[in-house]
Amino acid sequence: MKKTLLIVAAALIAVACSRPAEDTSRKIVIWEMDDAMVAPYMDSVLEAFKKLPGNEDLVITRTHYGPEDLRSQFQAASLAGVPPDLILSPSDTAGLYAVSGFIIPLEKEFDFSKFNNASVESVSLEGHTWGVPVTNGNHLMMFYNKKLVPNAPQSTNELINYCSTSAKKLGLKYCLAFDSGEPFWLVPWLASFGGWPIDNRKPTLNTQAMRDTVNFYHDLKFDKKFIPMECDYNCMDSLFKEEKIAFIINGDWALSSYQKHFGKNFGLAVMPKNSKTGLWPAPMVSGKYFMISTGLTNEKKELLKRLINFYVNEENQIRQFKEISRLPALKTAGKSKAVLSDSAAVMSLKQIEKGKPTPMATEIRAVWDAMRNYLGEAMANRMDTDTAVRRMQEVSEKRIDEQNR
Numbered sequence: 001m002k003k004t005l006l007i008v009a010a011a012l013i014a015v016a017c018s019r020p021a022e023d024t025s026r027k028i029v030i031w032e033m034d035d036a037m038v039a040p041y042m043d044s045v046l047e048a049f050k051k052l053p054g055n056e057d058l059v060i061t062r063t064h065y066g067p068e069d070l071r072s073q074f075q076a077a078s079l080a081g082v083p084p085d086l087i088l089s090p091s092d093t094a095g096l097y098a099v100s101g102f103i104i105p106l107e108k109e110f111d112f113s114k115f116n117n118a119s120v121e122s123v124s125l126e127g128h129t130w131g132v133p134v135t136n137g138n139h140l141m142m143f144y145n146k147k148l149v150p151n152a153p154q155s156t157n158e159l160i161n162y163c164s165t166s167a168k169k170l171g172l173k174y175c176l177a178f179d180s181g182e183p184f185w186l187v188p189w190l191a192s193f194g195g196w197p198i199d200n201r202k203p204t205l206n207t208q209a210m211r212d213t214v215n216f217y218h219d220l221k222f223d224k225k226f227i228p229m230e231c232d233y234n235c236m237d238s239l240f241k242e243e244k245i246a247f248i249i250n251g252d253w254a255l256s257s258y259q260k261h262f263g264k265n266f267g268l269a270v271m272p273k274n275s276k277t278g279l280w281p282a283p284m285v286s287g288k289y290f291m292i293s294t295g296l297t298n299e300k301k302e303l304l305k306r307l308i309n310f311y312v313n314e315e316n317q318i319r320q321f322k323e324i325s326r327l328p329a330l331k332t333a334g335k336s337k338a339v340l341s342d343s344a345a346v347m348s349l350k351q352i353e354k355g356k357p358t359p360m361a362t363e364i365r366a367v368w369d370a371m372r373n374y375l376g377e378a379m380a381n382r383m384d385t386d387t388a389v390r391r392m393q394e395v396s397e398k399r400i401d402e403q404n405r
Contacts, residue, residue, distance in 0.1 A: 025299055027059045028307065032088035033070040034288060035253060041323050042088075049310050071096075078102040083293040085304055090138060091123040091286045094130045095362040103130055103291045109305055119329045121357035122286035130360070131289025132308050133329030135320070137252040138358075140178075140188055140283040141351045144267035148172070148246040152269030159247070159272050163226045167246055175226045177236035178249035180217055180379060183371035185249060188281035189213050191356065192274035197371065201361045203400070205371065206393035212276075214378050214385045221379065252348055256325040259344065268344050270351045285355035287329055321345070327352075363400045370396035 034042070039062075046060045063084070065073055071093050077083040083102065097103045105128035106112075112120050112129055119133040144152050148170060153159040163175035178185045187197060193216070195209025220226045228235065240248040241261055249271065250258075259266050271281040290308050292301065310316070317333035320326050327348060328334045339345045374392045377383035383391070 025297070025303075026057050027061070028086065028304065029084040030060065030062045030086045030088065031065060031070060031074060031084040032062065033065050033067045033090075034088060036064075037256070038324055038326075039064065041320060045311055045316055046307075049307055052310070074102065075100070078293065081295070083295075085293055085296060085300065086308075087291050087293075088134065088288055089131075089291060091131060091289055091358055091360055092364065094123050094289065094291060095125055095360045095364070097291065098125055098128070098130045098360075099362055101294055104294050104301075105130060106132060106292065109292075109301075110308070114331060115329045116287075116331060116334060118285045118352065118355065118357045119287040122284075123289050123360060125360045131291045132312060133287045133289055134312060135287040135326040136285075136329040136334065137327045137348060137352060138284075138286045138288070139348075139352055139355050140185065140249055140251055140271065141348060142247060142249055142269045142271050143240065143254070143258050144247045144269065145240070145243060145245075145262060146265040146267045148243065149267070152247075152267060153272045155273045155275045157275040160224070160226075162246070163224065167226075170246075172245060174228050174239065174245050176220070176247045176249070177227055177231055177239050177245050179231075179233045179236060180221065180227060181232065181372065181376050183368050183375065184284065186213060186217070186371065186375060188249075188271055188283040188355075189216060189274075191282035192271075192279045193277055194279060196356070197367050198359050198361060198364055201363050203363070203367045203370070203393055203396040205367070205396060206390050210389045210392070211385050214375065214389060217375075217379060218385065222381070252327070255344060255348065259325075266344075268347045270347065270354060280354045283351065283355045284358040285352050286358035288326075362403070363396075366399035366403060367396045369399065 032042070042062065046062065049055060050058045050060060070087065070089060074083060074087055074097070078100070094103070107129040110132055115133045116136045119136045120129060123129060123131040123133070142152060149162060149166065153162055159176070167175040183197070190197065190209060190213045193209040193212040195207050195213065196204060198204060221229065228239065231239070236248055237250070237254070239245045271283070273280050290311070292304055296304070312330055314330055314333045317328035317330045318336050318338050321328055321333070321339055327345060328339065333339065370392045373395070374383065374388040378385055378388035
């Protein structure tokens with residue numbers, strides 16, 4: 001990966017050096033990785049900003065990338081000294097950008113007291129805040145089909161009881177689906193057993209909580225056969241939309257899609273309480289953020305600050321919710337009538353209250369990779385739970401050590 005980045009960076013430097021110098025003080029370049037449905041809204045806000053007095057000569061260019069492409073392209077462009085002015089990204093890569101010196105700290109540039117606390121915590125590291133929240137959430141919830149089940153289970157015992165009885169009477173082969181191979185889906189259940197994957201930048205994977213969580217997964221899959229044997233994100237989404245399962249654990253990003261698909265049969269709930277421990281699942285909570293590249297002139301930074309403040313003002317935050325169902329990060333917008341009168345938004349906020357901020361530490365990537373690999377081994381019955389959990393810890397520690405040398 002490092003070699004690829006250096007090659008791309010060299011190519012970008014060559015391109016940049018071959019061009020004549022130009023005045024970019026009135027040009028804003030934005031790279032983003034949001035869903036396609038967000039693009040029309042984003043463009044409309046950028047156009048509105050250009051129409052404000054004094055902004056008529058602005059040129060704003062927005063370029064879309066896939067999540068991994070944005071990360072690699074932004075790293076390469078930053079190394080080459082030709083990054084975009086702004087990126088709109090989740091917080092999970094902000095730690096890497098921050099320690100690499102690719103983005104600037106923003107706590108002295110913006111009033112972060114105006115934003116939801118969890119969304120700010122998710123982009124804070126070592127006393128600095130590295131991004132301005134645009135949305136609040138990016139969290140998992142339980143969706144259900146009211147045609148198959150009138151009310152959502154409040155506990156795992158209720159869920160298991162429904163899957164053991166009613167689901168079978170309806171002829172459902174499976175009852176529930178989630179991306180059981182991805183650690184992002186594991187974390188809420190891990191929290192419900194009293195664990196968390198990282199503590200003060202150190203992996204905390206070889207724990208009884210993790211063993212209990214992996215065994216819970218194993219029980220749902222192999223013993224009770226409530227979840228599909230092999231099913232990734234696209235598989236689980238299709239099963240739910242085709243009414244072959246009653247419940248799905250998915251993110252708030254899927255909310256508007258399921259509302260449109262199921263209509264009056266759409267159901268939304270917080271993830272059920274763990275009957276064994278009495279604890280609620282705690283999904284990771286973050287959002288999408290504007291981050292500012294390093295090396296910009298004060299004049300350009302002031303222009304970008306004006307754009308960002310306009311983009312996240314109360315009017316636009318409420319409009320964002322109405323048009324694309326993304327919860328506002330701004331506290332006042334989150335308390336608006338538009339949000340609080342929407343039952344799905346209220347339920348989403350209840351789930352956020354039970355969640356925890358997504359860690360920004362750069363070590364989290366090594367933790368994710370180790371969890372993914374050995375969860376996969378355990379769920380394929382190629383490795384027993386104790387060995388898989390021990391290996392998660394050992395491999396994550398080794399990769400973090402290599403990363404920090």
